[in-house]
Amino acid sequence: MSLSFLRSSSSIIQCQVVLLDNSQFITSFEQKTVKGNELLDRVCDKIQVPLYYKQYFGLQYIDREDGELVWLNLEKELPPQRKSKPLLFQFAVKVFPRDPLKVEENLQWLILLQVKALINRGKFSLPVSKHAMIDGFYVQATLGDFSGKRHKPGYLEELLGLFYFPPTGINTDENISEESYEVMVKDLHKSHRGMTRKEAVSAALDVCKELDNYGACLHYGINDHNGEEVVFCVTVDGMRICHLKSKFPEVGEVCHSFQWRDIISMFCDNAKFYMYVEETKEEQKSTCHVFRFSKGLFAYKAAQRLMIDAENHQKFFFEDNPESATLIRSRSLEMQSLNRIRNGSLLSAKLNLSFRKQK
Numbered sequence: 001m002s003l004s005f006l007r008s009s010s011s012i013i014q015c016q017v018v019l020l021d022n023s024q025f026i027t028s029f030e031q032k033t034v035k036g037n038e039l040l041d042r043v044c045d046k047i048q049v050p051l052y053y054k055q056y057f058g059l060q061y062i063d064r065e066d067g068e069l070v071w072l073n074l075e076k077e078l079p080p081q082r083k084s085k086p087l088l089f090q091f092a093v094k095v096f097p098r099d100p101l102k103v104e105e106n107l108q109w110l111i112l113l114q115v116k117a118l119i120n121r122g123k124f125s126l127p128v129s130k131h132a133m134i135d136g137f138y139v140q141a142t143l144g145d146f147s148g149k150r151h152k153p154g155y156l157e158e159l160l161g162l163f164y165f166p167p168t169g170i171n172t173d174e175n176i177s178e179e180s181y182e183v184m185v186k187d188l189h190k191s192h193r194g195m196t197r198k199e200a201v202s203a204a205l206d207v208c209k210e211l212d213n214y215g216a217c218l219h220y221g222i223n224d225h226n227g228e229e230v231v232f233c234v235t236v237d238g239m240r241i242c243h244l245k246s247k248f249p250e251v252g253e254v255c256h257s258f259q260w261r262d263i264i265s266m267f268c269d270n271a272k273f274y275m276y277v278e279e280t281k282e283e284q285k286s287t288c289h290v291f292r293f294s295k296g297l298f299a300y301k302a303a304q305r306l307m308i309d310a311e312n313h314q315k316f317f318f319e320d321n322p323e324s325a326t327l328i329r330s331r332s333l334e335m336q337s338l339n340r341i342r343n344g345s346l347l348s349a350k351l352n353l354s355f356r357k358q359k
Helices: 036-045 049-058 106-122 128-143 155-163 178-191 197-210 295-318 324-343
Strands: 010-018 022-031 057-062 069-071 087-093 217-223 229-234 237-242 251-261 263-269 272-279 285-293
Touching: 010 229, 022 087, 036 049, 036 057, 049 057, 057 285, 087 106, 106 128, 106 155, 106 197, 128 178, 128 197, 128 229, 155 178, 217 295, 229 251, 229 295, 263 295, 272 295, 285 295
Parallel strands: 010 087
Antiparallel strands: 010 022, 057 069, 057 087, 217 229, 217 285, 229 237, 237 251, 263 272, 272 285
16 A cells, blocks of 8 residues: 655655746645755656656756846756745756757757747847848748738737747847738748748748857856956857947957867856866967856856856867867866966865766
8 A cells, every 4th residue: 555645745856847838737746855866867758858868957946135047957956945835947058959850850950949038038049130031931830821801900919928928138139020020921921832830930940040149148247357248159159259239238349268278177166267278289388268147146156157158068068079178177177276386275275177978
């Protein structure tokens, strides 16, 4: 006879996860401690993400102190529940593949949903024409061929809900009325007659991957050594440091670009982010670049978030380039020893040797 009915409800951990299609996945664990990986496994099983592709995704939650989204550490235990409320998370793309057309069809759809969400939230800017092209293919993938009987004026907002979001000042420099934009997308929808869902998704991603900041995690509110505000763009290839255009959130010209193979080590200390970059391989000289976050009381949290994004992306590079991981690991250890000699052990103890270990 099962005695499960005697189990205390306090040992049950309830989780609620918002998926990329805005649906909710609710699950519970009948145990006192649960690691983030266990929850992510359940989510991936639910939406049929193969084990290999799980590494592209993660879970986010809202930081109670500064209200920003934070990646859940999958190796650590989930935080305790507050009273009877479930733990709330958001499923999201953590690292974008270089070429989204080379992943499975189901993954392509998830990536498209994530890109659309980022555009709608104003995470980067794009021309109205590109915005309409993406929406036109998305409508074809979602609703199929245009039908004059079913698709009356206003059908885009009515049938697509939050996934139809006309361009505004937060994601484009251009001005266009909602009515004009609807006509533009409707005409594109009509032109895609006969296109299958798979073809439409691939066509949309073909446009997305050419956007200036596709695949980049953007970090704002950072000052360089001259006090000038810059933007960090973290990708699977490395980090670009760009000027900030006067119109937020547009990213300006690149002022520095570093590939992962040249970044020896990184760490953050309070609101500062340090990056040692190898300048000449022959003489093994390196330069320390220092950046400061300017977000007041919670600037240190912003620095930590940049560090986490950098770790997530460099991991992909080193898995594809194991020989670079071995070399960088060796140089990182040298740099750590040098820092201890120069500065004592306090700051260098915080050095994050986050690069892949030798296999």
